[in-house]
Amino acid sequence: MVLTQTEELMRASIFLSSILPLLEVMVEEDEKLKNMIKNWNYVVQLEVKGEDLATYFIFSDGKLKVVSGHHSNPTISLIFKDVPQLNESISGKKVIPKIKGIWHIFLLLKVMKLLNSLNILKPEVEVTEEGKKRLKVKLLLYGVTNALEELRKKDEYAQGLLNPVNNKVVQWEIKPDGPNVYANFDKTGIKRNIGVSTERPYLLIEFPNVDIAYQVFSGKINPLQATGSRMINQRGPAEFGLKIAQLMKRIDSILNPK
Structure with missing residues (x-):
């Protein structure tokens, strides 16, 4: 199935506003993730350049809050050049967004681990436990x-x-x-x-x-x-x-x- 341009935009919008907030559940349910973020006080943002498409994560006092919209001063921003690039990332393809705050390299690697925890949602990922x-x-x-x-x-x-x-x-x-x-x-x-x-x-x-x-x-x-x-x-x-x-x-x- 080939998505129309409107559907591509909808896919990106659903991912940012409806899927990324599920990370709050992941952190609550997964002790390893909970321990990983327990001392974090950062803001990490995902956005699409030139579009009103952005979501940011607030890490504070061992908690994660996911908010739709742009943050004024995130610690790290992952900036996708356009909607297709974000959707390629959603599909599991290797893409390299522009990164602001790349000097926080260890934080960035751990954020990627957190994002990858959502792979459990993919239809091809079977769970039996x-x-x-x-x-x-x-x-x-x-x-x-x-x-x-x-x-x-x-x-x-x-x-x-x-x-x-x-x-x-x-x-x-x-x-x-x-x-x-x-x-x-x-x-x-x-x-x-x-x-x-x-x-x-x-x-x-x-x-x-x-x-x-x-x-x-x-x-x-x-x-x-x-x-x-x-x-x-x-x-x-x-x-x-x-x-x-x-x-x-x-x-x-x-x-x-x-």
Whole structure:
């Protein structure tokens, strides 16, 4: 699949605004990464030259916060010359962005190690250990539901599906004990939240176990097929459930073009 120029831009935008924030989860879940950053007090930025595309990491007191936008004075900046170069990097190709603050070479190498921890998200990366499988499911669920907000803002296809939707709650639950996510859909956009909504959801998407969720979110099972074959338990309007499945498939096709 060849992405259009608009889809290439969307891919970069989703990566920066929806995927990179998952590093906060990685640091919380991985003791080695947590120990690696425990004494850091730095700001590291990824940006695309000449575009309003940037995300920066604030490392402070052993914590990581990922923020969309430009920082006024980052310790290190990785500056990609254009959107295609960033997307080549996302695809795992070796690219060399311009680096400001390269004299912080040891910090830079460790930041690259942190970024590489997101390789677990790639469809071709298989995990079998139960804890890592649950982590991958959590990351993919959070990432996909984050990306819905970005699609609603910038993607004509998503806007065509969702523009009539207002004041609706969609709940994703993975049995028996999560992770769980819900999203509020209204005229201003989509807001993703962790946990179970206190409101009755307009649509509930329930996975019977982590294994089924793993197969769906890692692209091994088409979400449309999973819904149609009742591998996923869905309660709510079938038509709206189909729209959500179509959007999940679209996110996958943009992030992982085949």
